[in-house]
Amino acid sequence: MSQMVWKEYIKALKNEVKPALGCTEPISLALATAKARSVVGDEDILSIVAKVSPNLMKNGMGVTVPGTGMKGLAIAAAAGAVCGDAEAGLEVLKNINADHVANAKKLLDQNLVSVSIADVDKVLYSEATIKTQNHVAKVCIADTHTKIVRIEKDGEVIFEEPIIEGKGHTKPYDLTGASIADIHDFCTNAPLEDIAFMKDAETINTALSVEGLMNDYGLHIGKTMMKQLDKGFIAQDLMTDIMIRTSAGSDARMGGATLPAMSNSGSGNQGISATMPVVVVADFLKASEEDRIRAQALSHLVAVYIHNTFPALSALCATSTAAMGAAAGMGWLLGDKKLDVINDAICSMIGDVSGIICDGAANSCAMKVSSTANSAFKAVIMALDNVRVTGQEGLVSPTVEESIRNLGSLVSDGMKQTDAQIIKIMINKSQC
CATH class of the missing domain: 3.30.1330 (60s Ribosomal Protein L30; Chain: A;)
Structure with a gap:
């Protein structure tokens, strides 16, 4: 490349x-x-x-x-x-x-x-x-x-600056011809100094997660789940830790905390979803500073790449695609940096969470953040066992690139009426 x-x-x-x-x-x-x-x-x-x-x-x-x-x-x-x-x-x-x-x-x-x-x-x-x-x-x-x-x-x-009605904004970068394989190659082999700034994503979103666990923001989902550990309602394991620490960041962000989030594709929740699962796995593995940075770069760049296949705002909850980035980052750390693990995990997630709708930004977004983080880790551990949603099922095709295109087509074309109906319901509610 x-x-x-x-x-x-x-x-x-x-x-x-x-x-x-x-x-x-x-x-x-x-x-x-x-x-x-x-x-x-x-x-x-x-x-x-x-x-x-x-x-x-x-x-x-x-x-x-x-x-x-x-x-x-x-x-x-x-x-x-x-x-x-x-x-x-x-x-x-x-x-x-x-x-x-x-x-x-x-x-x-x-x-x-x-x-x-x-x-x-x-x-x-x-x-x-x-x-x-x-x-x-x-x-x-x-x-x-x-x-x-x-x-x-x-x-x-x-x-x-001229606005051309109906035309998308020209971005200051070009991902034409990009692929998950090329992104994997870049994040694995690029000079570390070129991507060292990605450390900031971990620093900023970890601070937001800690804030969410210390105070009752929004629905305080992360804090509530943490309380249940002592009762035995949920187990202390890696998947639980991922869900707690990721949702806590969203709790704080949606609940009005005065700390910034490191966003992805214009969304703080997407940034949190791409960041925190990778942080938790890196902590679990005691990963090196270099591997932490490379895994963050991979997670965020995969999230950007997939999100670029559909509009900035749509009927799809984009924490799902951000969590696909997290699946790539976690898969890279847990799967000995193998591309196949990443491809399989993304395909399984498209088969799992592609139907989650966006019904507006609210405290309940933290629930979706928790759900998509769970899906991401589940898809990774499936991929580590050479299991994935096959190309004969639903939106998922034999290759990861085809599967991503299918998802983009669904969101860009098929979900327009869904989006309009969601907005209509919400506007009518606000007028009651």
């Missing part, structure tokens, strides 16, 4: 594996309001009018915004306007404090913030218009959570 292709893999990791504070959909809107606020200046806010795509609405309605103790897009918009760092990307709310929260709540109490669905042909889109006594600013974000495509001030466009 050429060094040029390896450079694309490094770019993919650096672009798709980034720290993010809070669920990235409401954070995207907070970034839009923070940028709009920076344009109008420090005058008193008269109104904030936010509009988002249906999928962003779905993923922003039920999740806690970090540091606020409140759920939803309205508080995210208000917080972004009050204290958001417009240059901090997915960490836009990193400076939030109690005074900021009080001021953001005042905007809500005074009915100065509105959020509705935008009429756009974009899966990922948010816009915010802030009006003060002397100025009005509008900021639009599209295609990725942090890509600002338009800024207006007092009716004048001061920045614009």
Whole structure:
């Protein structure tokens, strides 16, 4: 494989594996309001009018915004306007404090913030218009959570990047021609210094997991499972440890912890799902620093590669594909770095968890994170025993690449109506 292709893999990791504070959909809107606020200046806010795509609405309605103790897009918009760092990307709310929260709540109490669905042909889109006594600013974000495509001030466009309706965003890297085999080769043999930055994924997401086990965030699934060990309801073993430590990270992240997650493909939960199972197995094996880094790179890059076969937001719970990355990383560590173990584990996961739907970001996401982590380890231990879901069953084909394409086709084409129905149900619920 050429060094040029390896450079694309490094770019993919650096672009798709980034720290993010809070669920990235409401954070995207907070970034839009923070940028709009920076344009109008420090005058008193008269109104904030936010509009988002249906999928962003779905993923922003039920999740806690970090540091606020409140759920939803309205508080995210208000917080972004009050204290958001417009240059901090997915960490836009990193400076939030109690005074900021009080001021953001005042905007809500005074009915100065509105959020509705935008009429756009974009899966990922948010816009915010802030009006003060002397100025009005509008900021639009599209295609990725942090890509600002338009800024207006007092009716004048001061920045614009063309949006082609119905067309996907061109990514700053190219995975054309990539394969699980090539990714495996890269992560096994690339110079360690080229991928050493992947150590940060372990450091950041482990801290989030520890936080989730120490406090009652969200549904505190990880902490609850840990309590059951003493009762004998569950056993202390590697699979249980994987489920507990992985779900705890999601508990904290969805429950409003003010620690960042290392995200994958624009999602903190995907980052946690790709990271923590590999960390737990590496701890169990007492793996070397080099093997830990290479396994993290493999997990995250496989997750990015599979996720690139379908839209950024869809009806599929993408922790399932992130956990396929984790299966690759765990399989590499436990299976003597053998490619066949990785291929078989991914195929078995496609046969197992490809039907898990995304019904919006919420505390319950930690349950799905736990389930997909369990599936990943189960698929790995099957593969270690030379067992996999065969190519004659369901979505699974004889090869891993065909199986991934089948999954991508299902999500991109077959699940569109499912996604629309989920959004319709959720919107109707919110209006009851």
